[in-house]
Amino acid sequence: MRRTNIIRICPAKKQEKILRLMGDRVSALWNAANYLYRQSYFKNERVPSYEKSYHLFKTQDDYKALPTHIAQEGLKKLSKAWKSYFELLRLYKTGRLQDKPGLPKYRKDRKIGERPFNYIPIQSTRAYSLENGCLNITLPKDIRNGRLSIPFKGIIRYCGSFKTCELKYEPAARKWYAHIVVEVSEPQRKERPIKYAAADLGARRIIAASIQDSSINHVFHSKQLRKDYKYWTRQIAEEQSRLSNCTGTKTSRKLKQLYRMRGLRFKHGLETLSSNLVSLLKRKGVTQFKIGYPKNCREDMHFGRNNGLVHNFWSFDKLLRILEKHCKRRGINLERINEAGTSDICHICGLPVRRPMRSVVICPIHGRMHADVNASLNMLKRYTPVYGDRAKAAPAWITHEWNKHLWLPHAKSLKYIQDLQVAA
Numbered sequence: 570m571r572r573t574n575i576i577r578i579c580p581a582k583k584q585e586k587i588l589r590l591m592g593d594r595v596s597a598l599w600n601a602a603n604y605l606y607r608q609s610y611f612k613n614e615r616v617p618s619y620e621k622s623y624h625l626f627k628t629q630d631d632y633k634a635l636p637t638h639i640a641q642e643g644l645k646k647l648s649k650a651w652k653s654y655f656e657l658l659r660l661y662k663t664g665r666l667q668d669k670p671g672l673p674k675y676r677k678d679r680k681i682g683e684r685p686f687n688y689i690p691i692q693s694t695r696a697y698s699l700e701n702g703c704l705n706i707t708l709p710k711d712i713r714n715g716r717l718s719i720p721f722k723g724i725i726r727y728c729g730s731f732k733t734c735e736l737k738y739e740p741a742a743r744k745w746y747a748h749i750v751v752e753v754s755e756p757q758r759k760e761r762p763i764k765y766a767a768a769d770l771g772a773r774r775i776i777a778a779s780i781q782d783s784s785i786n787h788v789f790h791s792k793q794l795r796k797d798y799k800y801w802t803r804q805i806a807e808e809q810s811r812l813s814n815c816t817g818t819k820t821s822r823k824l825k826q827l828y829r830m831r832g833l834r835f836k837h838g839l840e841t842l843s844s845n846l847v848s849l850l851k852r853k854g855v856t857q858f859k860i861g862y863p864k865n866c867r868e869d870m871h872f873g874r875n876n877g878l879v880h881n882f883w884s885f886d887k888l889l890r891i892l893e894k895h896c897k898r899r900g901i902n903l904e905r906i907n908e909a910g911t912s913d914i915c916h917i918c919g920l921p922v923r924r925p926m927r928s929v930v931i932c933p934i935h936g937r938m939h940a941d942v943n944a945s946l947n948m949l950k951r952y953t954p955v956y957g958d959r960a961k962a963a964p965a966w967i968t969h970e971w972n973k974h975l976w977l978p979h980a981k982s983l984k985y986i987q988d989l990q991v992a993a
């Protein structure tokens with residue numbers, strides 16, 4: 570399996586100029602090759618393959634201006650972009666994709682009319698190496714004086730067979746990062762008895778999880794994470810208003826920094842949530858994790874001023890991708906399942922329930938209970954027949970809240986669980 574190490578490289582001023590020059594040359598080669606691809610497409614001719622484009626460009630100046638392994642990787646990336654376009658177009662024509670895909674674009678910043686220099690792909694370890702805390706890169710022939718040796722900061726988390734490397738420039742932070750792909754062996758894991766867990770996704774309660782043979786459920790509440798997201802959204806709106814009133818421009822470095830900060834803080838919250846939850850499942854011996862995928866659930870949702878909560882803040886697909894990554898690391902099989910109807914019946918008796926508000930359902934026999942916990946228990950029973958008798962299920966839960974760094978159990982939830990255990 571493949572993993573990616575991300576490190577920050579710290580070039581000096583002269584090294585920075587060389588990286589920008591190489592990035593500009595990568596964009597020039599991309600644009601020249603993309604012009605050939607697009608003209609063939611518009612003329613209803615067969616779009617060239619990577620092999621054909623390589624033979625066409627290997628004698629041209631745009632190709633010779635770069636080291637061979639960088640130029641080849643740039644052409645491969647463009648070929649992959651066109652293959653992705655045709656695959657998406659096929660899905661669009663069959664009705665499986667809603668929006669029509671666009672053609673691969675030229676690399677050009679249309680606001681300033683210049684080519685971007687923010688991307689340098691490197692094909693293999695023959696063109697780069699990591700030695701003594703430095704990243705060494707092969708240079709073009711016209712500026713070659715040995716290899717470019719750039720110190721880096723960060724931890725090499727995955728060790729194995731190094732594959733491709735990509736250098737990316739973050740304009741808001743004005744920093745360069747290296748994304749190094751590594752081939753690592755699959756870890757040898759002991760065989761464990763099958764044990765199930767299920768979870769329901771939501772906007773206010775990001776996730777509610779139920780574990781087989783456990784009387785306590787876990788609910789992760791998004792209140793503090795949502796507040797932090799709204800704070801940075803207000804900062805962004807204020808900066809946009811200032812730009813509109815004072816300069817008449819639409820963007821600035823500060824605005825880019827604000828967008829970047831909001832995204833990083835939100836991603837940190839989801840990463841920590843996933844790490845805590847999957848670690849909990851691992852301690853409980855869970856091997857199969859069923860999670861409801863809320864497909865098309867937002868199409869008819871209209872909440873007035875809270876529309877931003879559902880349509881902007883609630884990034885359930887991003888959360889699912891992060892959960893899949895953490896589950897794979899810990900040897901837990903995650904499966905997305907259909908959650909339709911799980912909120913409509915009681916998890917104990919199976920009778921239809923009323924839902925006077927989004928967070929509450931009321932069973933005619935068993936009374937008031939948490940809507941998301943009820944849904945996760947229904948999923949656990951529907952897809953795990955070994956779970957047991959319905960009457961043994963307990964709707965008790967612990968609420969976890971975000972403190973801008975960690976997800977911690979709420980004190981009232983812990984006291985409530987302790988009181989239940991004493992009463993039992």
